[in-house]
Amino acid sequence: MMSETTQTVVTTARTVIILLAPELWAVATGFTWFRLLCTERGGVQLKAEFRIRAAGNRTRSYAMQRSLRITVLGLANALLLFLCPARADEKPMMKAVVAHEYGAPEVLKFEEVQRPEPNEDEALVRVIASSVNPADPLTLSGKYAREFGTHLPLIPGYDIAGVVEKTGASVTKLKVGDAVYGYPTFGGGWADYVTVKESEVAAKPKSLNFVESAAVPMGALTAWQSLIDVAKLQPGQTVLIHGGSGGVGSFAIQIAKARGARVIATASTANQDLLKQLGADVAVDYTKTKFEDVAKDVNVVLDPVGKETLARSYGVVKKGGIVMSLVARPDPVELKKHEIRGAGISSHSDAQDLAEIAQLIDAGKIKPMVTQVLPLSQAIAAQQQAATHHTRGKVVLRIADDPKG
Numbered sequence: 449m450m451s452e453t454t455q456t457v458v459t460t461a462r463t464v465i466i467l468l469a470p471e472l473w474a475v476a477t478g479f480t481w482f483r484l485l486c487t488e489r490g491g492v493q494l495k496a497e498f499r500i501r502a503a504g505n506r507t508r509s510y511a512m513q514r515s516l517r518i519t520v521l522g523l524a525n526a527l528l529l530f531l532c533p534a535r536a537d538e539k540p541m542m543k544a545v546v547a548h549e550y551g552a553p554e555v556l557k558f559e560e561v562q563r564p565e566p567n568e569d570e571a572l573v574r575v576i577a578s579s580v581n582p583a584d585p586l587t588l589s590g591k592y593a594r595e596f597g598t599h600l601p602l603i604p605g606y607d608i609a610g611v612v613e614k615t616g617a618s619v620t621k622l623k624v625g626d627a628v629y630g631y632p633t634f635g636g637g638w639a640d641y642v643t644v645k646e647s648e649v650a651a652k653p654k655s656l657n658f659v660e661s662a663a664v665p666m667g668a669l670t671a672w673q674s675l676i677d678v679a680k681l682q683p684g685q686t687v688l689i690h691g692g693s694g695g696v697g698s699f700a701i702q703i704a705k706a707r708g709a710r711v712i713a714t715a716s717t718a719n720q721d722l723l724k725q726l727g728a729d730v731a732v733d734y735t736k737t738k739f740e741d742v743a744k745d746v747n748v749v750l751d752p753v754g755k756e757t758l759a760r761s762y763g764v765v766k767k768g769g770i771v772m773s774l775v776a777r778p779d780p781v782e783l784k785k786h787e788i789r790g791a792g793i794s795s796h797s798d799a800q801d802l803a804e805i806a807q808l809i810d811a812g813k814i815k816p817m818v819t820q821v822l823p824l825s826q827a828i829a830a831q832q833q834a835a836t837h838h839t840r841g842k843v844v845l846r847i848a849d850d851p852k853g
Contacts, residue, residue, distance in 0.1 A: 544639035545827040547602040550590025553831035563641050570643045571622045572614040577662035578637035579607040580843040585835040605637020609652055609661035611851055627652040629661040631797045638827055650802035653809040658850050663816040663842035668805045670795035671700035674750055674772050678791050683708030685747040693719035693840050696752050698817050701726040706813040712743045740764050762786050817841025
């Protein structure tokens with residue numbers, strides 16, 4: 449496959465040749481008449497040609513013109529192919545959403561880029577779908593580029609579902625054709641292909657299609673690692689989950705219930721029914737009720753909101769409990785004052801966690817919420833929606849059709 453630059457050169461050159469074809473034909477025709485005049489036999493032929501024209505019979509003249517045109521264009525095209533051949537060593541290309549600078553969603557460009565090749569410890573995945581996360585605008589802003597390990601050009605996309613296309617020499621757990629879902633640590637999912645390590649993906653839940661599977665990884669991993677790995681949530685404990693209708697909160701409610709905990713969740717008026725559908729024991733409309741009037745002596749708080757919400761959460765946790773925030777570090781003074789623990793949460797890729805989450809999904813205990821599906825070319829609109837931090841469930845970008853069979 450020719451690169452975009454080579455294709456542009458070839459297209460331009462061919463256009464020039466076509467535009468100059470009449471001039472090239474005229475030169476070739478003039479040269480033919482001159483050659484005929486230079487020979488005695490040619491002079492006779494030329495006179496005969498003029499008689500034919502005078503008689504109105506243009507058949508032979510048209511045939512000569514057509515022959516000359518074909519000859520000129522054929523030779524020119526052959527010369528073009530000789531000068532601009534398709535290079536056998538050129539790497540395949542793909543469509544992707546790329547940021548060449550940090551900033552707002554508008555810096556994203558939908559363009560053709562070089563397809564990545566997997567290293568020995570990586571697999572190449574053909575992406576079927578990739579979802580949008582509330583943290584994506586923060587990554588795109590470049591504010592924490594050093595901490596996140598991001599660099600330009602940047603292809604976002606930290607949730608993927610797709611099919612393994614190729615594997616590196618040292619990859620043992622994945623094989624070509626495997627349907628997988630996962631969390632590429634450094635993104636790259638908003639493209640036709642992405643490279644991943646074995647630790648970043650697991651077998652796709654059998655009960656979900658690719659679009660639904662793409663809505664799971666980052667949100668579910670964040671909820672799982674917060675509640676299970678950090679808080680050590682136990683059956684019978686009470687957990688307060690802020691933003692229960694969001695990408696992380698919706699999974700947190702379901703994971704906590706699957707763990708046997710009692711769940712109090714907050715959301716706006718429009719999402720109260722959703723909290724109940726997800727399994728919350730108590731749904732709090734934060735626009736009408738202060739959560740601290742309802743939640744008391746809870747064991748765990750999961751906060752994706754921060755600021756005032758976090759500040760008011762310390763007082764509802766029982767001694768020895770824990771406050772976890774996705775957007776800030778809990779205040780050490782408040783933690784000490786209430787004799788509780790605190791943790792700032794950041795999720796990470798983990799194939800084993802993904803496998804356990806897939807088991808819960810296939811058992812019917814967790815279900816992703818996909819509220820909108822957009823084509824990859826509308827990634828800017830999807831990112832703008834994520835930046836509002838008021839998305840219900842997940843927005844998913846469909847990149848390719850589900851494979852048949």
